[in-house]
Amino acid sequence: MIRAGRLLLTVALAGSLLVACGSSDDESAASAPTSASPTPTPTPSAVIWAGEVCGARDDLNAAVSSLGRNLSYDVSSDRSALDQIDRQLRLQVLAVGDALNGLGTALAGVPADLKEANDFVVNTTKAKQDADEAIAEAQSNLNEMVNSGSILDGVAAAGKAIIAAKAAYEAGQALVGEVSDLVSAKGGELSDAFAEAPECQS
Secondary structure, three states, rough: OOOHHHHHHHHHHHHHHHHHHHHHHHHHHHHHOOOOOOOOOOOHHHHHEEEEEEEHHHHHHHHHHEEEOOOOOOOOOOOOOHHHHHHHHHHHHHHHHHHHHHHHHHHHOOOOOHHHHHHHHHHHHHHHHHHHHHHHHHHHHHHHHOOOOHHHHHHHHHHHHHHHHHHHHHHHHHHHHHHHHHHHHOHHHHHHHHHHHHHOOO
């Protein structure tokens, strides 16, 4: 009987030691300080701006490249040909206009401390204005075409719209080239910003 009592006491004592050890380990684990994650270095504003410019340039390039593509019509048939021109060309002209606005917004966001970008912004803004004028002219001619009183007047307006669209294509390509030339230029703080922006690496 005494032995049984001692055995129970020994088991109980061992169990309490295990519980004590377990709670001690839990407490020490809970009280152990967690290692702080390193704070990521913020992306410089110049690099963010450069990435936005490159993204807007790529959008413009895609829109300009589609301008006038798949434009097929036969104005000798009937007025439906003019409607077809309007459907095809108007959407493409609007896409270029939206892309031009996107690039203009990106350019306007240049950081104040990136003084090297001043000449670039002035030059590209002038090139953008040329493209804007051609896009506005194409839209005006398309409106004239769909509102024309006769098929002959409509055909004349369609011809002017296509010429204006070609001018918009050339101005847009020139603008894309101007931005791309600067992105690929070497040397200086502005060049470093473009080199670090992931959007400019394609």
